[in-house]
Amino acid sequence: MADLFASDDMLTGAEPVSDAAPLADRLRPRTLAEVVGQEHLTGPDGAIGRMVAAGRLSSIILWGPPGTGKTTTARLLADAVGMRFEPISAVFSGVADLKKVFAAAKEHGRRGDKTLLFVDEIHRFNRAQQDGFLPFVENGTVTLVGATTENPSFELNAALLSRAQVLILRRLDAAALEQLLDRAEAVTGRPLPLDADAREALVASADGDGRFLLNQVETLYAIDIAEPLDPAGLSALLHRRVAVYDKDREGHYNLISALHKSLRGSDPQAALYYMARMLVAGEQPLYVLRRLVRFAAEDIGLADPQALVQCLAAKEAYDFLGSPEGEVAIVQACLYCATAPKSNAAYMAMKASFKSARDTGSLMPPQNILNAPTKLMKDVGYGKGYQYDHNAADGFSGANYWPDDMTPQRFYAPTDRGYEARIAERIAYWERLRAERGAG
Template sequence: MADLFGDLAPPTPPAVDTPLADRLRPQGLSEVVGQDHLTGPEGAIGRMVAAGRLSSIILWGPPGTGKTTIARLLADAVGLRYAQISAVFSGVADLKKVFAEARDHARTGRRTLLFVDEIHRFNRAQQDGFLPYVEDGTVTLIGATTENPSFELNAALLSRAQVLILHRLDAAALGELIARAEIEVGRDLPLTAEARAALIASADGDGRFLLNQVETLFAVDLSEPLDPAGLSALLHRRVAVYDKDREGHYNLISALHKSLRGSDPQAALYYLARMLTAGEEPLYVLRRLVRFASEDVGLADPQALVQCLAAKDAYDFLGSPEGELAIVQACLYLATAPKSNAAYKAQKAAFK
């Protein structure tokens, strides 16, 4: 059995049956799409590579944005040995083994870049185990996480690494991935221009998801290009990415609040739908709307609070899904209502 933590074998051309996303993995940092703020000449990673010196890094970003690819390419770019583990499948014994191997290689003058996928899955004690090896240069740590490092990683570990944020891939970057897939396969994607735009929008910035959908489309024998309706009928809908007690939860409720404060009913309804369809507890959303009615609408429209409490009563009476219409009504009322936080400010001043 091959050593999980040993040196990587020389790269070989991908097999024909290799998933399209793997066949299209970039071979150099210049081929990474959508992260120019990091990998470009003026980006943090670009500057490190140009200097030939790499510090420990935590790559924080959504799935399918290139964290694993960037880590692998960084090792090649600065001439480090590459080792990879996943916090999901690894324990203390695995960590001891990879550190021992890295120390052996360090004695011969060859440093190791250790890529830890899902690093937030390690507990605090396991994270502390990285500290001496990072400090003495045995390993250069590259951690990848989809969760906020400030919440999930030890302060001691964060003080020894830079946190670099990867963005969701924009439409241009996703379009570039489709173009590369078409070159790889040797034919155009069987979609109309409108369906192509719908496919890009459905990916929600996830390059891996997009390429998996593209691979499905290439595998289907189609007599003519699909329009948006045909595309929707053929491909499954992307499952909403949401966690009820972690980063996604707080990001979406924050986005809902900002949309309401900005009097943007379309955006507010979008974020409300994202939460409810992903399984958020409707009563939690109602509590936030009631609070918003008092804090941000207040005396500018006292009926806002009445509307939200009525929506709560309607939901208690009807349940889901019928009662969710009352939540939508309250959300749209708040978004279009005049705003005033005078009562909120007065309370804060009086309670000092």
């Protein structure tokens, strides 16, 4: 059963298994020290390194992108502490499979053999299934090592997280990927048929995924290439790894957060980069436009009232032109928002006024500003004493508009940035007139 459910999350390596085996298998590490790119965990000061040194393993969740060595690390960890390795995949197994695993672990436990249960894609188990692990983890039947590409905070039960330490595996950087290329050349005895620039392009194309890189290398070795390829030749021969981007998961929210904060920080270059990341990965342009519209209202507001107009115009332009021409309008809106003066005064005013409305309930407005469409309403004072502002000096009466039982509030505090500086001057002017005329 272990082979049936085992993951193919292979990478890094040391010595060959057999010449006929896939390159990833031939380069599979035999010790934790041979796993590249995760030294922050496997080194002497890392969490895994300390567990191995102590000879005691607690339940852990390995969280990281594809191709970073989660399965390999778990397998080598079991070897390092002398535990029986039992792998399953949440994609292919269910309750019946788990019961068999737990029963086998109990039997081995009676003989003194401890079991490391490795659950690949653990986030794919539902909440009830995740709860099913708890008693067997607590009584020591198994030590759980789960692997996930998704944020455990969102995908795993709090009860399970409280019993396991989350360890983050990093996306493999260029240096780690270069180590894999060096090992591939050493185990095959053949240099890669690439010039220096193409080699660099190959590393970049892997996007931090060691398994993908080794698959690309194996393809290169399988083809008879007479002369080293340049980047153009490599691009024509191999495909680039599709960027990791799940529209309903963390990658989506990370990038939109980065876009929003780059806009707020007035960095047009970074904002364009994150927006391009989303669109290139297949995000719906209208989603990006909705976020730009929200940003224009929330983070620019009246500091530049044209920002909202620009974003809505970009939406109309995209609807009219479609893709790819319509993306230029999205870029223009993005740049406008990034370079506009910023103010969240309108957003803060909304929050404050909504809170006040909830807190004060059903206070009646002052009678002088109420309409009186019937004789009865006029008789009881509706509209009495209303001052028509257009008939007042400066077009401003300075009358009171607040409920009689409520102190006037200040929700909107314009900044001194952009157009809001002029609004602030106008509000100050009205406040001075109101004070002079004794209404406020």
